[in-house]
Amino acid sequence: MMTNLSRTSFTILDDSSPFLASLRLNMPAPIRLRELIRTIRTARTQAEEREMIQKECAAIRSSFREEDNTYRCRNVAKLLYMHMLGYPAHFGQLECLKLIASQKFTDKRIGYLGAMLLLDERQDVHLLMTNCIKNDLNHSTQYVQGLALCTLGCMGSSEMCRDLAGEVEKLLKTSNSYLRKKAALCAVHVIRKVPELMEMFLPATKNLLSEKNHGVLHTSVVLLTEMCERSPDMLAHFRKLVPQLVRILKNLIMSGYSPEHDVSGISDPFLQVRILRLLRILGKGDDDSSEAMNDILAQVATNTETSKNVGNAILYETVLTIMDIKSESGLRVLAINILGRFLLNNDKNIRYVALTSLLKTVQTDHNAVQRHRSTIVDCLKDLDVSIKRRAMELSFALVNGNNIRGMMKELLYFLDSCDPEFKADCASGVFLAAEKYAPSKRWHIDTIMRVLTTAGSYVRDDSVPNLIQLITNSVEMHAYTVQRLYKALLDDISQQPLVQVASWCIGEYGDLLLSGQCEEEEPIQVTEDEVLDVLEGLLVSNLSTPVTRGYSLTAIMKLSTRFSSVNRIKKVVSIYGSSIDVELQQRAVEYNALFKKYDHMRPALLERMPIMEKTASNGPTEIVQTNGETEPSVVEPKHPPPINQPASQGNDLLDLLGGNDVPVIQTTMPTKPASAGGELLDLLGDLSLGGPAPAPAPPAPTSQPPFLLDGLSSQPLFNDIAAAGIPPMTAYNKNGLKIDFTFERANPNPNVAVITIHASNSTEADMTDFVFQAAVPKTFQLQLLSPSSNVVPALNQGTVTQVIRVLNQQKQQLRMRIKLTYTHKGSAVQDLAEVNNFPPQSWQ
Amino acid sequence: MIHFLLLFSRQGKLRLQKWFTPLSEREKKKVIRDMTMSVLSRPPRTSNFLQWRDLKIVYKRYASLYFCVGLDEKDNELLALEMIHRYVELLDKYFGNVCELDIIFNFEKAYFILDEFLMGGEILETSKFAVGGSVEEADTLQETMEEYMSKPAY
Numbered sequence: 001m002m003t004n005l006s007r008t009s010f011t012i013l014d015d016s017s018p019f020l021a022s023l024r025l026n027m028p029a030p031i032r033l034r035e036l037i038r039t040i041r042t043a044r045t046q047a048e049e050r051e052m053i054q055k056e057c058a059a060i061r062s063s064f065r066e067e068d069n070t071y072r073c074r075n076v077a078k079l080l081y082m083h084m085l086g087y088p089a090h091f092g093q094l095e096c097l098k099l100i101a102s103q104k105f106t107d108k109r110i111g112y113l114g115a116m117l118l119l120d121e122r123q124d125v126h127l128l129m130t131n132c133i134k135n136d137l138n139h140s141t142q143y144v145q146g147l148a149l150c151t152l153g154c155m156g157s158s159e160m161c162r163d164l165a166g167e168v169e170k171l172l173k174t175s176n177s178y179l180r181k182k183a184a185l186c187a188v189h190v191i192r193k194v195p196e197l198m199e200m201f202l203p204a205t206k207n208l209l210s211e212k213n214h215g216v217l218h219t220s221v222v223l224l225t226e227m228c229e230r231s232p233d234m235l236a237h238f239r240k241l242v243p244q245l246v247r248i249l250k251n252l253i254m255s256g257y258s259p260e261h262d263v264s265g266i267s268d269p270f271l272q273v274r275i276l277r278l279l280r281i282l283g284k285g286d287d288d289s290s291e292a293m294n295d296i297l298a299q300v301a302t303n304t305e306t307s308k309n310v311g312n313a314i315l316y317e318t319v320l321t322i323m324d325i326k327s328e329s330g331l332r333v334l335a336i337n338i339l340g341r342f343l344l345n346n347d348k349n350i351r352y353v354a355l356t357s358l359l360k361t362v363q364t365d366h367n368a369v370q371r372h373r374s375t376i377v378d379c380l381k382d383l384d385v386s387i388k389r390r391a392m393e394l395s396f397a398l399v400n401g402n403n404i405r406g407m408m409k410e411l412l413y414f415l416d417s418c419d420p421e422f423k424a425d426c427a428s429g430v431f432l433a434a435e436k437y438a439p440s441k442r443w444h445i446d447t448i449m450r451v452l453t454t455a456g457s458y459v460r461d462d463s464v465p466n467l468i469q470l471i472t473n474s475v476e477m478h479a480y481t482v483q484r485l486y487k488a489l490l491d492d493i494s495q496q497p498l499v500q501v502a503s504w505c506i507g508e509y510g511d512l513l514l515s516g517q518c519e520e521e522e523p524i525q526v527t528e529d530e531v532l533d534v535l536e537g538l539l540v541s542n543l544s545t546p547v548t549r550g551y552s553l554t555a556i557m558k559l560s561t562r563f564s565s566v567n568r569i570k571k572v573v574s575i576y577g578s579s580i581d582v583e584l585q586q587r588a589v590e591y592n593a594l595f596k597k598y599d600h601m602r603p604a605l606l607e608r609m610p611i612m613e614k615t616a617s618n619g620p621t622e623i624v625q626t627n628g629e630t631e632p633s634v635v636e637p638k639h640p641p642p643i644n645q646p647a648s649q650g651n652d653l654l655d656l657l658g659g660n661d662v663p664v665i666q667t668t669m670p671t672k673p674a675s676a677g678g679e680l681l682d683l684l685g686d687l688s689l690g691g692p693a694p695a696p697a698p699p700a701p702t703s704q705p706p707f708l709l710d711g712l713s714s715q716p717l718f719n720d721i722a723a724a725g726i727p728p729m730t731a732y733n734k735n736g737l738k739i740d741f742t743f744e745r746a747n748p749n750p751n752v753a754v755i756t757i758h759a760s761n762s763t764e765a766d767m768t769d770f771v772f773q774a775a776v777p778k779t780f781q782l783q784l785l786s787p788s789s790n791v792v793p794a795l796n797q798g799t800v801t802q803v804i805r806v807l808n809q810q811k812q813q814l815r816m817r818i819k820l821t822y823t824h825k826g827s828a829v830q831d832l833a834e835v836n837n838f839p840p841q842s843w844q
Numbered sequence: 845m846i847h848f849l850l851l852f853s854r855q856g857k858l859r860l861q862k863w864f865t866p867l868s869e870r871e872k873k874k875v876i877r878d879m880t881m882s883v884l885s886r887p888p889r890t891s892n893f894l895q896w897r898d899l900k901i902v903y904k905r906y907a908s909l910y911f912c913v914g915l916d917e918k919d920n921e922l923l924a925l926e927m928i929h930r931y932v933e934l935l936d937k938y939f940g941n942v943c944e945l946d947i948i949f950n951f952e953k954a955y956f957i958l959d960e961f962l963m964g965g966e967i968l969e970t971s972k973f974a975v976g977g978s979v980e981e982a983d984t985l986q987e988t989m990e991e992y993m994s995k996p997a998y
Contacts, residue, residue, distance in 0.1 A: 313922035
């Protein structure tokens with residue numbers, strides 16, 4: 001159907017009259033454009049097509065070489081067709097320039113088209129166009145001027161824009177609406193390319209909006225929008241146009257049917273939307289402007305026909321404007337309700353934009369959006385991926401303490417059934433929301449379990465340490481948690497994050513598993529062997545990653561202090577001493593060493609983990625060290641809290657002592673990264689082992705063998721000779737209990753004083769359940785390590801030693817309050833004392 | 845603004861390409877490949893929108909042709925659908941019951957019509973009649989063979 005083409009089929013592109021051919025001295029005329037297209041389409045294979053193209057290109061090239069003016073236009077047109085098929089056409093670039101320079105309109109039309117398709121601003125050759133364009137901008141025929149404006153406005157480089165901005169500005173002031181609208185969009189392009197030139201267009205904008213022509217109006221609004229977006233000064237300047245814009249918009253809405261602008265009963269929706277967008281920019285942050293547009297916005301919002309896409313397009317823009325300006329609350333609620341209605345629309349596109357818009361407004365108008373929560377949640381079930389994603393993001397944004405249970409149910413259901421691309425984000429979202437709003441610890445653990453079991457392989461790596469930390473903190477849920485995790489392992493060991501968390505928990509709380517202490521649900525009956533079977537199964541399974549294997553080996557090791565099947569565990573550990581996996585091997589070797597040489601230290605080292613503190617939710621925390629790679633190996637710097645008492649005991653001390661200069665006992669974990677060898681050194685260095693009563697003399701370097709694992713005595717290892725001169729002191733001496741302090745400076749930090757207490761008992765009866773506690777003023781930090789024992793033997797037969805590390809950054813006078821509790825001759829004894837007689841060298 | 849407008853068939857053959865931002869040939873080819881792949885693989889009954897890099901992509905199928913535009917974040921997608929529809933209407937008016945073959949064989953005219961409708965990534969003219977009118981009037985300026993031969997080139 002080519003009704004309008006009858007005239008043009010006789011142009012140079014398609015003419016095949018023999019007259020023409022004869023002019024060219026019996027050379028065949030270049031094949032016509034449509035002929036070429038037809039021929040190429042008959043090609044049955046890619047190779048055939050390529051051959052035809054190559055042949056034609058060769059012909060075109062020689063024609064170009066001959067500087068054939070007659071057929072240049074036809075050849076370039078053919079070249080453009082071949083270019084669209086994906087073939088190179090750069091050799092036609094200069095030819096386009098020649099066509100542009102031609103006097104003939106047909107040439108110019110194809111030439112400018114070619115320039116827009118083949119030339120780009122990266123090549124210098126495009127600058128050759130500048131002069132032609134300049135001439136054509138001043139051409140007597142408006143369609144030639146139009147071609148020039150179009151080309152400049154679509155692909156003009158910054159240099160061209162600079163050169164020709166003046167011409168564009170001139171045309172912006174013309175009364176010819178055909179040229180004026182093109183000049184306006186050309187100006188927009190110039191401003192985008194060379195923002196500094198914006199000023200020069202300002203005068204020409206004076207009466208742009210008084211035009212009746214919709215083309216000019218539309219492009220003018222676009223120009224004004226561009227200027228306002230780029231310059232706050234322009235924005236302020238153009239605010240005065242608000243009443244005029246409101247009037248134009250009103251006229252569009254109220255006007256009768258206009259056939260040329262009508263779209264399904266709405267007059268010029270394109271212009272309406274652009275005006276709404278400009279109003280948004282002008283009204284933002286400005287009370288007066290916002291008020292001036294309030295009525296028209298309300299009118300558009302309530303009167304626009306919503307049965308077709310076009311009406312909804314206008315409503316959409318209106319809602320965006322209402323939400324962005326300083327609109328009154330009634331209008332805002334109206335806007336959100338429109339979005340709510342959008343959500344119920346059958347049209348997916350409308351639901352999509354509604355969700356996108358609600359996501360933008362959920363922060364500022366949270367309550368209003370909450371009202372549409374159930375509709376949003378329904379969108380989770382939509383088939384469209386983009387809608388699902390937005391619904392998911394919005395759902396997470398809407399979760400709060402009141403709706404957490406219901407929302408989580410929906411989101412977990414979504415997690416079960418959604419595409420893999422969503423699972424990681426959804427799982428993270430669930431964890432975050434659960435952490436913020438969990439109504440109970442049990443619910444929290446259950447939710448975590450649900451995520452791990454349904455989307456366990458998609459959970460992010462950092463979730464594992466975060467979850468472990470969460471579980472440790474939920475002390476009363478330990479039995480329940482380990483039981484559920486154990487059961488989950490029985491079902492499925494393929495999801496690594498789940499397996500890792502489960503192994504860690506079984507290692508920690510395996511004793512609770514055995515003892516069947518679970519209150520929350522029916523406790524399972526399980527034997528030690530069964531548990532060890534499961535953990536060993538993880539070690540051998542092909543599904544387990546090396547990290548998981550590390551977790552399970554360590555868990556097995558930990559169980560050696562919680563279970564009685566020590567021999568079995570010893571066997572497992574020794575087997576892995578020759579594992580190919582270096583990490584596993586190292587762990588096994590060290591655990592082996594623990595069994596063989598340091599069995600007496602094993603209980604202390606493998607004790608229950610203290611509650612971990614989280615320093616920041618996303619930042620590196622102590623938990624990072626408990627990541628699979630380095631955790632939870634025995635050689636971690638685990639300095640358990642004073643005699644396994646929870647932190648609340650520290651508070652009791654505070655209460656007793658009163659005053660506000662007594663801080664809580666510091667039991668934070670040291671932040672040194674766990675590195676096997678080094679930590680072992682620290683650990684053993686700090687621990688004083690029960691042995692013969694140490695001489696309270698300053699520890700001189702003894703003839704200890706250099707290998708630090710051997711020859712441990714009660715002497716602390718940090719022998720800084722320079723600090724050896726600190727004399728020891730008696731801190732307490734009452735009722736037969738004597739406590740001496742000996743001092744070192746810690747290496748490498750000279751601000752840390754290492755105090756070893758030596759408790760001795762001169763009475764005839766042992767002091768059992770001996771607990772030593774200490775508190776220091778706020779400017780100090782204190783760390784209490786494990787005591788050698790909690791029985792102070794009678795008649796000075798032995799001492800209990802314990803190490804205190806005090807950080808004295810401000811070099812203040814050291815003071816301490818101590819609390820002692822023990823059982824003596826059947827009765828409980830408790831005492832408090834102040835220690836003020838610290839030698840000056842200990843804190844200077 | 846509109847960053848690009850592409851027309852391609854259901855087999856992924858390109859029928860029209862209009863670029864409003866400067867891209868190298870290689871980059872253009874990549875965009876075309878990505879667009880055809882993303883759009884053609886969309887399951888039925890999904891929305892006409894998708895996200896690609898930092899652009900909103902709006903596409904609509906008319907018979908055997910896909911019309912695909914890339915928009916800025918702040919552009920109105922629903923209006924973009926109207927814009928695509930308007931272009932199809934303009935083509936239809938000019939060619940009379942336009943079909944893919946018309947655009948294949950008369951691609952330069954499809955461009956001429958587009959250039960009277962859009963410019964620099966924005967809508968130039970919102971009147972249904974004005975666009976067609978301008979193109980037809982410009983068509984009359986195209987020289988007949990006699991005129992073409994008699995006019996000097998430069």
